[in-house]
Amino acid sequence: MLRGFALFGILVVNSSLMAGPYTALGGGPEASIADRAAAWATTALFTGKFYLLFSFLFGYSFVLQERAARQAGVAFAPRHLRRATGLFVIGAAHAVLLYPGDILTTYAVLALVLYGLRGLSPPAALRVAAGLVLALAALLLGYGLLTVAFAEPVDPARYARLVAGTVDAYRADGFLSVPKAHLKDLPSALGADLLYAPDMLAAFLAGLAAAKCGLVERRGRDRRWLRRTVARCLPVGLTGGVLTACCAAWPMDSRWFLVGQAVSVLTAPALTASYACGLLLLLDSVRPAAAGLLAAAGRMALTHYLTQSLVLAVVFTGYGCGLYDQVGGVAVLAGDVLLYAAQLVCGARLMRLMRYGPVESLLRAVTLGRRTGGSPTGTWVSGSRAG
Template sequence: MFPDRGVQPARVPRLPDVDALRGFALLGICLVNAPVIAGAWSLVEGAGAAPWDRTAAWLVTALVTTKFYLLFAFLFGHGFVFQEAAARRDGVPFARRHARRLLGLFLLGLAHALLLYVGDILMTYAVLGLVLFAVRKADPRALLGMAVALVVLLTAVFVVIGLVASGTEGAGQVSAHALKEMQARQSAWFRGGAGGVVHANIAAYRQAFAGALLYGPHLLAAMLTGLAAARLGWLDPARSTPPSAAGRRLLRLGLLIGLPGGVLTAMCSYGPLDARYYYLGQAVDILTAPALSAAYATVLLSLLHGRFGPRIAGALAPAGRMSLSNYLFQSAALAFVFTGYGLARYGTLGPAALACGCVVLWAAQLAVSARWMPHVRYGPVENVLRRVTGGRRRHRSADVLAASSKARPR
């Protein structure tokens, strides 16, 4: 039923905690991406929106939006160190391997954006990966300083935009007639055939590109923090584990800063504050979301090192090991349900029902990944990216018995 894992050459070991964090973050990514692919946000506009849908949109904005893409970006930066170590292990130039990997990510992201989801993040990762390479030898404290500076500067930019918008009557507001026309046009495109979906994604890409430029520094700050964390061994299993005193302080700080910030951001997006305050809400989100992301990670790490840690890791880590495949599959599954690729239910399901569906989809991914990963080294898309990167080939002369013993489900 499953492919044979085959022979396992010596390699840089994986960190189960990191894989579990990736598996957990997949839920947040799905909750944020799904409403865009499904056209669900159109159902919370205007006075006729169902209260449960407005509540769901408000909660997702307060607790999920931004927080989980920062967590994934942190883990991307963290993994950079291990990619470099793997290149040294294989005796190949890291610059060449890294460039090929980033090219593969960019091409995957381009296909993802055109065919499935215009809000793709992989192309942004590929571009920012060049920056990581440029600063890879910087001192960890310098990396953390750059991350803080990026967050503060981006916050200041949004504060300026927000102050201008808040003093302008009608800023950020679209007439009901224009909004209805735009939503009808998008629905027609996304409910049409494959050509309509691609056309809609291309039409929306200018806005998506502007968003990537504007929010890119926020992602880069998280990546730099992840790179510094790997250099300092923050997630090294050999270190003292949460709940340490430092872990408890980080959790308190994250909740005290991150939760109020998320609430204020949601108030600026879905009320009671009106659209004039949207960009001020975004400034608050940029400044405080990293704190809530850190709090989420701290809670999960504490659970992983608690009584039920092995069970939690067993549920989350396999999905995290194939997080790229799962990320793309989420988009494919949602596109099949909501666009002309399949059932064409675009704009028919509100945020509340969609959030429940996201939990079901994520749970299914956890189950499938847990069944699949004990029998393979990589997820399907990860394997393709590895081939593009030029990863180390397996050698048949290695110890088959040792490899087969590792293939038992855990």
């Protein structure tokens, strides 16, 4: 359910980045107040929050997969290496063909680091995670303050000239123009992934610690604990989100961007935790059908993630409509809601017919080193249900 919920946040953030060079920054010089407000709210409430939830769940599932391998009596290391390799290959294809901001390749590399740290006790894992977060925040804040003190704000006209080539490349007709544009943008995307890799690894380690303590199993339906967590984390997370949006979109100028990112690194985990606990509280009060829709989406999260990129690429690039830099933030958000709703419905129907999504089945086969059953009547392989 948490994975299925996180898909919507990932979609909102990625769509704002794929829609054009201005969408995530509040729109271009002629953007409406509504579009600027949509970008501001996206930064405050979504950006930097939902990849943390995915990363936390990645670390959590790592422990479950290790236990499954142990129960099946097979070595975990080869299985984990095959899974990481499969993720890297899928991510590389995704980055070149659909979206250069892919996160799967970074996950694949960090998964190897996580394997080396798997022996940490929960307190030690949390200490390392906190150290990584604090170090990254200090780096961003230090560089951001230097930028504020010595740099000049970005001139909108100059920025428009810089991105003009990118706009033309993504609007161009023909399939070859899009991969070429992605390859051109790939170095900067990889640089961003490298910069924020400590934050992702910290979330991995938090998930690792939580799984070793059985946090979700023990607290997932403890309404008192969930309410207390929301009450403690939500004010901190919202305050940080507002400050981040002020630095990234309005009213501060471009020099404050990295200062806002430092604030986000420190406070986004609080908002992420409040989202997760709030969702569990809500789902415990509503009809089981709503929880079932999210659970089905979460079971094929990788397929949905890639499908989102495919749809967005068809809408905004030369693969299809070529609407790059032509759609405002409000319209993008409305499209996100429609696409996510369609994914929930289609995912629930597909999961009645298959045990795993199409890409999950492929990755599972690579991980286990054999062909696995994909239908509800298929055979469990190596007892690895947790994977």
